[in-house]
Amino acid sequence: MLEIKDLHVAVDGKEILKGLSLSIEPGQVHAIMGPNGSGKSTLSYVLAGRAGYDITSGSITYNGEDLAALAPEERAAQGVFLAMQYPVEIPGVTTLTFLKTALNAQRRARGEKELDAMSVLKLVRGKAANLRVTEEMLKRALNVGFSGGEKKRLEILQMALFEPRLAILDETDSGLDIDALKLVAEGVNTLRSPERAMLVITHYQRLLDYIVPDRIHVLAKGKIVAEGGKELAHELEAKGYEHIVGKAA
């Protein structure tokens, strides 16, 4: 589904990713772990199509297509979803209006029929309850005045609503206490499916106790330096990044 080959990415002329290769099949959950500054967020942004992240060489192929050639909104319509580390607050746009606009924009781009307000509301309500996203939150301006946990829950609600084929979760655990983390992880786990691939980006092993990956890649200095099964997370936790990164170097 996703094939990244020898990817080099520069931000403001500075190379951040230095030859990253990665392949994910549908139904799989992969984790990217790495210390601060290893290029984790750069990878998530370049996959979502943020401006300012220049691919200097290498390729990203998504379902046989060159992902880099698509605008962010085209990627979203084709099933790429990035749960952001820092969801943006947008005053003046209510959360429900935003959800409806985004969902219908994606449907329109795919040539599907748009949904009316009532249908969207029903759909959102059906998915919001488990994530404890309240009616009151839906009426508020997008992310404005939301706690860290509320913002992350809303990201997962969007993931449930948009039903992406490739979901990238960027530090979804950051800023969450253990109860909030469990709630978010449960939400993610219910979205695991044979058609869907997930890329979970995290600094800590903690999240991976709840969202158990099929494969773990360790990212350091812009490259994958180690790969393994879920047990690799515990090894990292026990011995630290220094140990693995040092061994690879």
Added chain:
Amino acid sequence: MNAPATWLDERRAEAANRFAALGVPHRRIEDWKYSDLKTAIEGANDDAAASWSVGTLPEGVELFDLSHANAPAWVQKHFGTLPQNAMASASFAHARTGFALRVSRDKAPGSLAVDFAAAGSARALIVLEEDASLTLCETNKASGFSNLGVEIVIGANAQLTHIRHAPRTDAVQVEEYAVRVARDGTYRAHLFNGGAKLSRAEFQIALAGENAQAHLSGVSVLGNGAHADVTTHVIHAVGHTQSTQLFKKVAGGKSRGVYQGRITVEQGADKSDSRQTAKALLMGTRAEADLKPELEIFADDVKCAHGAAVGDLDPNSLFYLRARGIPEAEARNMLVRAFLEEAVDEIADETIRATIWEAVEDALPKAMQP
């Protein structure tokens, strides 16, 4: 023939002298730095009379045509008594047309439409007696060069909501408001500016009694070639007075949005509270926004907050919306509307709010052009 209205002649003579001394404002006068009136009106005919019309009067509102003689006592008491700057002096000295409105106390609040059209000068006087209230919906469609002077006298515990709708025009429109609010009175003004060749709406508001309040909000939605200058001076003359201001501008093409907001808190006006925010989004590569908040505080125990920001749409917000599947143009539209909505939402009346929002929608496509 009626006897000459000597009180009026005297006040007009004083105004003429003031104007003669001050002259037509130009760019080298600090207050008019961003609005070069003198250049804009070269060759304009300033003897013309602007036309006005007043809609159906709600119960408790009386109208006097200022071109008629025998002004009633309430007109004589107030007309030409509020402070006049150069252009207000000019309109008072020269205008022979205009209207005066009086709202008597204890009447159910009504709404009244007032339209200005044509070129030239006109004066208006609006008097709210104690406990009276009114919603005034003004539309300025003056053409050519117009200079309008409006005096607003708000009595104790009276409330005026003033909507000013100025659609896009190629005219030169100057409108000077002098407002005086007595104790417990409230003046609310909500402006929509589509811009003109030169547009200046200037408010001088004196909060003259305890608990007097002024709440101003406005949006300027400017397409290529448009200019809109909103200049305010709120004077907290006594303590326990409140003022808020929220102005938003979207400027496309080569346009110019100006906000100059001076707040004066006079000596002894303790416990005054004033807030002032002006923000502009520049969509045009040659668009300009000049936001100039100014505080003059001569009292000790006051709350004053002010902020101004000029910028482009937030790239983080834009990316977030696009990453959720919303195409760039639609995302930009959403963000610009959200930006303006905050100021339009200050309008309490739903119908009026919808009318103003329609004006915003009409003007937006041009204001969003580079």
